[in-house]
Amino acid sequence: MSSNYEDRDLGFEQYDRTMPRGPRRMQRRKICRFCIEKVDLIDFKDVKLLQSYVPERGKILPRRISGVCAAHQRMLAEAIKRARNIALLPYAAD
């Protein structure tokens, strides 16, 4: 049973990394916007900026979509959570 799962995992990984099928998957890789702008600190009061990383539903945009680097995603997540606490951003929206 377990080997069965492993096979599936491997298959998925291969599919994900090496087989961008169709024209839609061929998009150029995104670059972290904060790195280019040399941002060292993300302020939780900057609602406009944070909002661009919080889609309608109110969830934090994953970095596989936004292209933000790991370090900046951490800062961003922290800032968004602080903004939520003080009602600048929603916890959940519908």
Add this chain to the structure above:
Amino acid sequence: MAEKRIYELIFIVDPDVADDEVMKLSEGVQKIITGQGGSITKTEMMGKRQMAYEINHKKNGTYVLLEVEGSGAEIAEVERRMRVNDQILRYMTIRVDEARRRADKLKDRRARKAAKQPGSGKAKKAVVDFGSDEELAS
């Protein structure tokens, strides 16, 4: 505890409270802080704005931001008072000095890196602009 810490103290006041009352409230908070040996480095009335969700069945709130320098004891006192004040819908204190120091360090490192290899620094920038994969990996 020897070093001074910097905090950002933000709180939301009931929108039905008049502006001068909010002013008074803010001054009261500042008095508590200075009384406990802290100091105020910045005050900002962010004004009335719509909150992202309702707090105590209120849709709006008046935001006040203070920047406080101190040992941390005054924060405890202020938070204790805010908790029992029902004009204050919500408050949040964040320690910012450590994050700012970290940011300064990053800036410093970048400056030194650029000074050390001015040529390669430029070349690297060009790579970023083209958005190649090597830059992502590094």
